[in-house]
Structures are given as structure tokens and as C-alpha cells.
Amino acid sequence: MKNRFKIIAFILVTALFSGCQEEDKTFGNIVAPSNIVIVPEIVGQDATNPNGDGSGVVNFTATADNALSYKFSFGNAEQNAPSGVTSYTFSNLGVNTYTVTVVAYGTGGVSSTATIDIDVLATYAPPADLLSALVGDGSKTWRIKSEKQAHFGLGPVGGAVAAEWYAAGPGEKSATGMYDDRYIFNADGTFTHIVNSTNDDPTVDVTGTVFGREPLITELGPHSETPVGADIENYPYQDYSENWVITAPGGVETINITGLGFIGYYTGGDHKYEIFSRDIPNEFTIRTTDGNSEFDWWFIITSEEEGATTGFETIYTDLLWSDEFDTNGAPNPANWTYDLGNGTDGWGNQEAQTYTNNLENAEVIDGVLKITAISTGSGYTSARLKSEGLFDFTYGRVEVRAKLPSGGGTWPAIWMLGSNYQTNVWPACGEIDIMEHKGNQQNTIHGTLHYPEAFAGSADGSTTVVDAASDQFHNYTVEWTPDVIKILVDDTVYHTYTNTSASPFNSDFFLILNVAMGGTFGGDIDPAFTQSSMEIEYVRVYQ
Numbered sequence: 001m002k003n004r005f006k007i008i009a010f011i012l013v014t015a016l017f018s019g020c021q022e023e024d025k026t027f028g029n030i031v032a033p034s035n036i037v038i039v040p041e042i043v044g045q046d047a048t049n050p051n052g053d054g055s056g057v058v059n060f061t062a063t064a065d066n067a068l069s070y071k072f073s074f075g076n077a078e079q080n081a082p083s084g085v086t087s088y089t090f091s092n093l094g095v096n097t098y099t100v101t102v103v104a105y106g107t108g109g110v111s112s113t114a115t116i117d118i119d120v121l122a123t124y125a126p127p128a129d130l131l132s133a134l135v136g137d138g139s140k141t142w143r144i145k146s147e148k149q150a151h152f153g154l155g156p157v158g159g160a161v162a163a164e165w166y167a168a169g170p171g172e173k174s175a176t177g178m179y180d181d182r183y184i185f186n187a188d189g190t191f192t193h194i195v196n197s198t199n200d201d202p203t204v205d206v207t208g209t210v211f212g213r214e215p216l217i218t219e220l221g222p223h224s225e226t227p228v229g230a231d232i233e234n235y236p237y238q239d240y241s242e243n244w245v246i247t248a249p250g251g252v253e254t255i256n257i258t259g260l261g262f263i264g265y266y267t268g269g270d271h272k273y274e275i276f277s278r279d280i281p282n283e284f285t286i287r288t289t290d291g292n293s294e295f296d297w298w299f300i301i302t303s304e305e306e307g308a309t310t311g312f313e314t315i316y317t318d319l320l321w322s323d324e325f326d327t328n329g330a331p332n333p334a335n336w337t338y339d340l341g342n343g344t345d346g347w348g349n350q351e352a353q354t355y356t357n358n359l360e361n362a363e364v365i366d367g368v369l370k371i372t373a374i375s376t377g378s379g380y381t382s383a384r385l386k387s388e389g390l391f392d393f394t395y396g397r398v399e400v401r402a403k404l405p406s407g408g409g410t411w412p413a414i415w416m417l418g419s420n421y422q423t424n425v426w427p428a429c430g431e432i433d434i435m436e437h438k439g440n441q442q443n444t445i446h447g448t449l450h451y452p453e454a455f456a457g458s459a460d461g462s463t464t465v466v467d468a469a470s471d472q473f474h475n476y477t478v479e480w481t482p483d484v485i486k487i488l489v490d491d492t493v494y495h496t497y498t499n500t501s502a503s504p505f506n507s508d509f510f511l512i513l514n515v516a517m518g519g520t521f522g523g524d525i526d527p528a529f530t531q532s533s534m535e536i537e538y539v540r541v542y543q
Contacts, residue, residue: 033067033104036114054123055249056090060100064112067104074100077243079259087270089256090120091245126246130253133278135187142183144264145283145302146171150465152264154295161444162276162285163298167465177209177234183263183301191244191261195237209234212266216291219268220260255286264299267291277462279496312491314479316397316542323539325369331362331385339384351519353380372533373410373515384514392419392508396543398434399477405532406470409525410439411516412534414476419508427455430504434487435476440523443469447487447495451504462495473537482506511539
């Protein structure tokens, strides 16, 4: 590694006179920083990998005598680093030599510079479809999808559930200064944050406001705003530009923004946004860990302005089979039969309920099927309806409009099981969970597939958050084709599986509707639970 060092010092002396001696300005002793030391830590560097592990990430620490702050220059990008500590990702493929310059600032604006050359290996190239999704034909503008539930939220560091601890409702943060921000990703690697999208003249510099966590937002500069809880709302800020690059540490696609660049809500940290989901066209779910390593912050961003719709376009439009639940009484025996009892080991999941065919547990009332879990004092009863032997099918779109039960321990499910499960034992037969819900995790919806390579606790699934799952009806849907399986809520795709000829999802399945209690998924049952119902307006299958 080659090192070059040079110091340039200059002194600015300014005399200000306004007629009053008390207003004279004094800087005191002006001393140029000296003895600048730049220490690079190339991530993954060892005797075998002298240029790093291929991630291209380098952590830098700069120190100097009499320095108040620092700025790093990486050729086409600059980063202010008041503490002298920063990180940068070099993305040119292969081993490349980069010149890094550090400017150390002292009193009165005096500065000194030093440079080093480092050799860094980068081996990751983002997939073409990801780059296309992010920048389009060359540039794409994004915003926080404020109209969507859980567009902003938080959860534990490394959590697998989006916005697990808190999820903002549609429009909830309209007073914070976040919704009028726009984030422009360009194919040349530049990132621009427009802090006031109402300014339609890019030649006019208009101050807007941003939103961030106190005290981390002070990294953007001092402010006089009063915190609202742990937040600073409407912090005055101006448009700025940084750079971006995509890496994949641990196999997770991650957007890295240089300097103090951020999306949605300023959380400090390293400004790396992991892409949690990009199954929906023109929409990403991303997360970042804050500078205190206290929370993961979640955002849903979209490249469409509010009011624009992409819609879900199904390939199946002909109604093949349905139950509209238009006859009061027991469910139609031409469509549904029952599983009864408690199965083996609580249906294999240590569930607490006993399934019956009693009207109190499954009844059609005024156009709605109600599957009701009931506490008996010594246990629980419920119902599990299935179309096995009455209606089995291969491929199609299943749509179920339902309102879910509530209460700790409730576990409603709308799902499908391979019809050959008795001879091709689960998980070889395949399972498609169109909807699962935990009363202990209100409003989080699970969509999951089980098959030999991914089942039980390692199943292939995703979650999404809906508004008022137990108070409003929502459409729970699966689109099942020979090529792909998509799981949706309210026509929004949140989980996608690539189907292949080797998977079990190419033969007949049947439908199942049930409400379980407790077990390995439902969790602890509220001791005060009495009863609650999953209400279903219809089940429709299209081909």
C-alpha cells in the first residue's frame, strides 16, 4: 500500500467593524491541524485476502492534532465526518487502487489535507432486475408510501417481521415533514434528496423540513426545534446530493448511501438500507439499524405518486368454484367436510382446541360463515372445514374475503394442502398458507409455503401488516401458476415463490378454513379469552 501525505495550511484573518467595540469578532489562536493519520480497515482483510473479502467496504479513522472536524473525499464522492470516523463502499469490480483524501479543519476554518492510496477488492455486481427497479431507464424518484399501513415503523435489530413493534397507519406522520421528501436514484451512482417536493423549479434552492430521531439528528447540524417525544419534527434542511451503491453482505441486497444521506427518517448509523422485500412492482420495503444499535427502522418506499395504481393483474378470470355462504345454517355439505378432534399432538402443533361439527363452532349467518373458537372452561372448541374429496384443483386464483378473530392465542388460517398427503406425507405433499394470523401479533399477516426444502420453522414465507385485521374484511388471495405462486392481501403481493416442475405445487390441492388455539404458532392463550370468530363472506376459485 502506498501512502502520500501533504499538509496545506492557510490563515484567514477578518476584521469586522460595525461601530460598536462589543461586536468585534475574535477567533483566538488559529492553528492549522497537523500530524494527520488515516487508518483504513478493509473489511475481511487478512493474510489470505489482502484486499478484503470482496464487499468493497472500508472503515476509516482519521486523527490529527488541533482538528475540530474532518471531511473525506473518495474521488467522486465526499463525506463529512465530524468525528473522523466513516465507512465507504468501493464498487468497481476487481482489485482497484483508490486515492482517499482527508481534510482536517481547525479553528477559524484553517485546514490541512492528507491522502492515502488503498487497494480494495469488490466482487459483487447487483442483478440487472434490481438496478432496473431502482433507477429505471436512468433515474427514478421515490417517496415514502404514506398511504400504506406500516410505511414507517420499528422493531428489534435483526427482526424478521416488518415494523414488528410499531407500524404507522396511513397518513399518521403527515405533520412531521417526511411525506413531501423525494429520493432520486440515478444510474450514475448519484443520490439526491429533495426536501420539499412542492418546489417545481430545480434552479431555486428552497428550504424544506425533514424528520429524525433526537439526538441523532444533530449530526445534520444544530437545531432549535423542540423534541416531540423521541423525535424532531420539521427540522429545517435543504436539498443535497450524495452517492449510492448496492452491496449484498451476507447475501442481503443493501442500498448504501454516502455521507449523511438518508431516507424517510434520520436515524444516524451507517446509512445502509437492507432490501427486505421488492416483490411488488415500484415498491421496496427497506430497513436500517439506527446509530445507537437500538432499533431497526422500517420504510415502504414507492416510485409512484399517490393516487397512481399498478394493480394486480391476474391470469385467471373464469370463476371455477365458489361458496357465497348465502344459506343460513350448517356450511354446505356439498362444499365442506370437517376434521374432528384434537389430532395427534394437537394436530402436530400442540394446539389446544378440539374440532367439532357443531353449529356453535361453524355456522352460516346472514351471508357470513362464522368459525368460532370457544373456551369451555376446561378447554377450547372450534372448527376446521375442508373441501377434501369434494373440490380439489390444480392452479388458479383463490380469493377469500375474511375478518379475523382477536384474542391472545387465536390462530386463524386459510390454507391449502396437497391432496395426496396420505401417501406423500407432509411436507412432501406441499402446503400453501394463504393467510395465517396470531392474536398475539395483531394486524400482522403471514403468507407461507411448506415443502421438503423449507417447512415448519424454516418455511418459505413473508409477512405484511394490514389495518384493523379483526375489525374489517380484507381479501386474502393466492395466485398459483406453473411458474409462480404469489400471496396477496387486498390485491397487493407480499410474497412470491418461483414454482418449478420439481416442486410439489403442480398437482391437486384442497382448501382448509380453521381457527386453532395456542400451539407452536398461536402462542400463549389469554386466560380471559371466551370466544372469537373468523368471519368469511366468500371463497372463490378462478381458473
